[in-house]
Amino acid sequence: MDPIQRLKIALARRGLASRKISETTERPLESWIHGQVRSAFNADRELRKIIGKPKLEEVERKDLEAYKLFKVRKLLSYVQENSIYYKRSLKEAGVSPSDIKTIEDLSRIPLTEPADVASEPFHFLCVSQSKVMRAYTTSGTTGQLKRMFFTRDDILHIIDSISAALKTVGMSKDDTLQIMFPTIASWDPGYMLDGACKVAGLKSVIADMLDVDEQIRVMKASNTTMMIGLTSFIYRITILARNKYDLKSLGIKAIILSAEPLPESMRREIEDAWGCKALSQYGMTEMGLATTIECKVQDGLHVNDADFLVEVIDPDTGEHVSEREAGELVFTSFNYQGTPLVRYRSYDLSCFINPPCPCGFETIGKVGKIQGRLDMMTKIGMGEKIFPLLFDEAVLSVSGVVNYQTLIERCGYRDQIRLRVEFIGNKDEARRKIEEALVLVPEIKSGLDNDLLEHPVVVMLDPGTLDFVPKTQSIVDMRHLYT
Numbered sequence: 001m002d003p004i005q006r007l008k009i010a011l012a013r014r015g016l017a018s019r020k021i022s023e024t025t026e027r028p029l030e031s032w033i034h035g036q037v038r039s040a041f042n043a044d045r046e047l048r049k050i051i052g053k054p055k056l057e058e059v060e061r062k063d064l065e066a067y068k069l070f071k072v073r074k075l076l077s078y079v080q081e082n083s084i085y086y087k088r089s090l091k092e093a094g095v096s097p098s099d100i101k102t103i104e105d106l107s108r109i110p111l112t113e114p115a116d117v118a119s120e121p122f123h124f125l126c127v128s129q130s131k132v133m134r135a136y137t138t139s140g141t142t143g144q145l146k147r148m149f150f151t152r153d154d155i156l157h158i159i160d161s162i163s164a165a166l167k168t169v170g171m172s173k174d175d176t177l178q179i180m181f182p183t184i185a186s187w188d189p190g191y192m193l194d195g196a197c198k199v200a201g202l203k204s205v206i207a208d209m210l211d212v213d214e215q216i217r218v219m220k221a222s223n224t225t226m227m228i229g230l231t232s233f234i235y236r237i238t239i240l241a242r243n244k245y246d247l248k249s250l251g252i253k254a255i256i257l258s259a260e261p262l263p264e265s266m267r268r269e270i271e272d273a274w275g276c277k278a279l280s281q282y283g284m285t286e287m288g289l290a291t292t293i294e295c296k297v298q299d300g301l302h303v304n305d306a307d308f309l310v311e312v313i314d315p316d317t318g319e320h321v322s323e324r325e326a327g328e329l330v331f332t333s334f335n336y337q338g339t340p341l342v343r344y345r346s347y348d349l350s351c352f353i354n355p356p357c358p359c360g361f362e363t364i365g366k367v368g369k370i371q372g373r374l375d376m377m378t379k380i381g382m383g384e385k386i387f388p389l390l391f392d393e394a395v396l397s398v399s400g401v402v403n404y405q406t407l408i409e410r411c412g413y414r415d416q417i418r419l420r421v422e423f424i425g426n427k428d429e430a431r432r433k434i435e436e437a438l439v440l441v442p443e444i445k446s447g448l449d450n451d452l453l454e455h456p457v458v459v460m461l462d463p464g465t466l467d468f469v470p471k472t473q474s475i476v477d478m479r480h481l482y483t
């Protein structure tokens with residue numbers, strides 16, 4: 001049987017909480033999360049005792065915090081029993097579930113490295129293989145292949161949370177979502193998104209082609225009103241299409257930019273071209289996609305607190321950092337049966353922002369914009385750290401940039417940064433502006449001041465010259481060729 005059919009049958013038996021969210025529901029995601037907390041409260045006497053209320057009508061922030069710690073303890077018992085990896089690692093660390101009483105206690109649990117998941121996927125699998133409905137292989141941005149397993153209930157749960165998130169950004173049954181992840185992306189979330197829409201009674205169309213005219217044709221034919229896709233891909237479509245089509249007349253209500261960080265200059269170009277809000281979404285396949293979504297305030301992404309616990313740590317010391325202080329995001333997925341992960345390192349740098357949020361969410365926190373990746377960094381000059389997103393604001397502040405690639409070369413004892421920029425418009429003027437903006441980037445300025453960096457070189461190219469690569473993979477380090 002087709003997986004979607006099987007899910008529909010399962011749905012008929014169970015019903016999805018997100019279906020109850022109507023157009024008049026205030027704060028859909030928060031209301032869905034509170035519903036999950038209430039279900040757990042009603043189902044578990046232990047949680048009722050911890051929360052200490054006879055009924056849980058209003059879910060307060062402290063109730064949500066208690067729920068998450070309760071879930072983590074439950075998860076630890078579950079993985080201790082069912083995962084070869086965690087049985088060993090928790091025993092070695094001498095931690096038992098009852099030790100975890102506060103957020104601070106979490107640091108007693110060892111971090112899970114992506115490399116461990118890549119090398120021994122079956123040591124993380126907690127159910128028999130006959131219960132696995134879908135296995136995903138993902139390379140993420142590091143190239144290590146990781147295999148993740150999801151049961152039918154896991155998939156239903158992900159679909160439910162995706163549907164709640166889509167309703168939070170304003171999607172209703174009258175809308176059509178165009179799903180725009182090019183097949184070149186490291187994994188294809190289109191299946192899950194499409195499934196989420198179908199099962200949740202929302203309309204969607206998958207459009208993974210690189211061709212701009214074809215994308216616009218599908219948009220018109222399907223009456224698309226919302227878009228979701230790889231950030232740099234939707235940006236590229238926007239720049240290539242905006243001079244050929246009246247994009248505002250297409251009636252797009254919202255655009256969700258996924259899987260890559262969203263520089264503000266890129267957001268502005270996209271919002272101006274389509275005449276609607278562009279919101280960022282961040283998640284990992286390892287966490288089942290629906291991890292965080294940005295709200296209309298556009299200052300951070302709300303965490304799906306029903307399913308995940310997020311910590312922000314100092315990657316060198318492992319200690320928790322303060323609110324809004326930069327550190328590495330660490331995730332625990334406490335509702336999956338297949339491959340739940342405990343304190344999983346993302347290698348992504350961001351920060352935590354406490355509730356309440358001006359959007360109206362009172363209990364669920366946010367993570368700030370992703371600032372870079374620890375394992376994608378390379379050093380130049382005096383040891384300044386360079387990572388793929390560093391030049392985005394400088395390069396994309398010049399209107400007309402379609403895509404760009406960063407090369408680092410060696411020139412005598414100095415490093416040199418060469419940018420290859422695909423551009424539409426007056427190339428000479430744009431090159432001058434980009435060069436001016438680049439020398440103001442602190443990492444470059446410091447290298448120039450210390451005479452360890454050559455002046456950056458910008459090469460302007462026609463659109464389509466560079467192969468399309470996701471933004472997080474766009475630094476090419478050529479220095480090994482010279483040593």
Ligand SMILES: [Zn+2]
Pocket residue numbers: 295296297302357358359360361
């Ligand atoms: Zn908000």
